[in-house]
Amino acid sequence: MVPRVPLPPGPNALLHLRKDYRMIPVITLGSTGITAPQNGFGALPVQRCDMETAVRILRRAYEGGMRYFDTARAYSDSEEKLGNAFMSDDYKNACPRESIYIATKTAAKTPEEFREQLETSLKNLKTDYIDVYQFHMANQCYRPGDGTGMYEEMLKAKEEGRIRHIALTAHKIQVALEAAESGLYETIQFPFSYLASEKELHLVELCKKNNIGFIAMKGLAGGLINNSRAAMAYMLQFDNVMPIWGIQKETELEEWLSYMENPPVMTDEIRTFIEAEQKELAGSFCRGCGYCLPCPAGITINQCARMSLMLRRAPSDDWLTEYWQNEMKKIEKCLHCYQCSKKCPYELDTPALLEKNYEDYQNVLAGRVSVK
Numbered sequence: 102m103v104p105r106v107p108l109p110p111g112p113n114a115l116l117h118l119r120k121d122y123r124m125i126p127v128i129t130l131g132s133t134g135i136t137a138p139q140n141g142f143g144a145l146p147v148q149r150c151d152m153e154t155a156v157r158i159l160r161r162a163y164e165g166g167m168r169y170f171d172t173a174r175a176y177s178d179s180e181e182k183l184g185n186a187f188m189s190d191d192y193k194n195a196c197p198r199e200s201i202y203i204a205t206k207t208a209a210k211t212p213e214e215f216r217e218q219l220e221t222s223l224k225n226l227k228t229d230y231i232d233v234y235q236f237h238m239a240n241q242c243y244r245p246g247d248g249t250g251m252y253e254e255m256l257k258a259k260e261e262g263r264i265r266h267i268a269l270t271a272h273k274i275q276v277a278l279e280a281a282e283s284g285l286y287e288t289i290q291f292p293f294s295y296l297a298s299e300k301e302l303h304l305v306e307l308c309k310k311n312n313i314g315f316i317a318m319k320g321l322a323g324g325l326i327n328n329s330r331a332a333m334a335y336m337l338q339f340d341n342v343m344p345i346w347g348i349q350k351e352t353e354l355e356e357w358l359s360y361m362e363n364p365p366v367m368t369d370e371i372r373t374f375i376e377a378e379q380k381e382l383a384g385s386f387c388r389g390c391g392y393c394l395p396c397p398a399g400i401t402i403n404q405c406a407r408m409s410l411m412l413r414r415a416p417s418d419d420w421l422t423e424y425w426q427n428e429m430k431k432i433e434k435c436l437h438c439y440q441c442s443k444k445c446p447y448e449l450d451t452p453a454l455l456e457k458n459y460e461d462y463q464n465v466l467a468g469r470v471s472v473k
């Protein structure tokens with residue numbers, strides 16, 4: 102049972118937290134002592150780059166002032182890329198180990214698997230300790246004595262000095278709230294952007310109250326937000342939130358680095374823009390996380406269930422190709438098995454959402470609705 106804590110008055114209630122700064126603020130993550138510029142690097146997308154490009158991007162991020170890097174055992178070779186970028190002999194002097202913070206994750210379900218994954222991560226990262234070690238997409242708030250042995254394994258790893266801080270990432274708000282109340286976790290990672298609802302704002306406040314670092318993933322809501330300035334201005338209002346921006350291209354990196362100096366502050370103009378976005382994207386929309394996959398009917402749910410938004414928020418031609426027409430057509434084969442809804446952390450009625458998007462898509466294709 103999650104203890105009840107009063108909710109803050111509303112999504113805009115915290116907009117007074119910070120008003121002015123000339124350089125990106127440097128924040129400390131709860132009780133960890135980790136102190137870094139409030140502009141972190143999310144290393145999921147670098148798994149799609151070749152090694153040379155990834156190493157170049159990661160080093161440029163460091164040289165541009167980023168210090169907090171987040172990866173996961175589950176992101177194929179992302180850990181290895183971080184290891185090659187920062188721990189190789191040719192870069193060790195430029196980047197002493199204690200000058201950066203590396204967070205990674207384990208999706209282990211047993212203590213044996215946990216140990217195996219930890220050793221692999223340390224080897225990939227070419228380091229003898231991990232700063233922040235997180236239970237990845239936890240479906241439960243692991244506790245000592247819960248019978249799984251998972252928290253005990255975390256503690257052991259910390260005592261051995263293999264990890265510095267015990268942490269958790271979640272997509273289910275109840276799990277994150279329970280972790281924030283438990284006193285067992287030093288940072289919590291959760292999706293957070295300017296589309297946050299009162300529930301997420303409440304979680305951020307709860308973490309602040311309990312001196313827990315809050316790591317914000319999906320700051321661009323899985324690609325739906327395309328105004329990085331507004332996204333950053335929003336994050337910087339919260340002095341306990343570390344955004345980790347998923348970065349794959351040098352151009353994206355330079356955009357985030359440009360905010361190291363003259364970071365955007367919340368102005369009336371940005372506030373009005375965000376309010377319009379919140380209105381447009383309110384309610385049940387697919388964030389594109391893909392946690393509902395695979396679908397037995399082969400539907401690319403994470404794109405098809407948000408096609409209407411993509412058609413209007415990205416160049417629509419890219420989504421009207423023959424390829425995407427065929428992908429959308431698969432919605433006709435939906436079995437209504439609801440496997441997707443059961444796995445969706447946002448508890449969406451995914452089959453209904455797919456149908457709605459398909460209807461709109463057909464209207465756009467037929468020229469009955471314009472998205473230009």
Ligand code: SF4
Nearest residue numbers: 387388390391393445
């Ligand atoms: S339907 Fe839910 S789980 Fe699937 S991609 Fe969308 S938000 Fe994620």
Ligand code: SF4
Nearest residue numbers: 396435436438439441
């Ligand atoms: S309900 Fe439809 S979309 Fe969802 S998993 Fe089943 S077949 Fe796929």
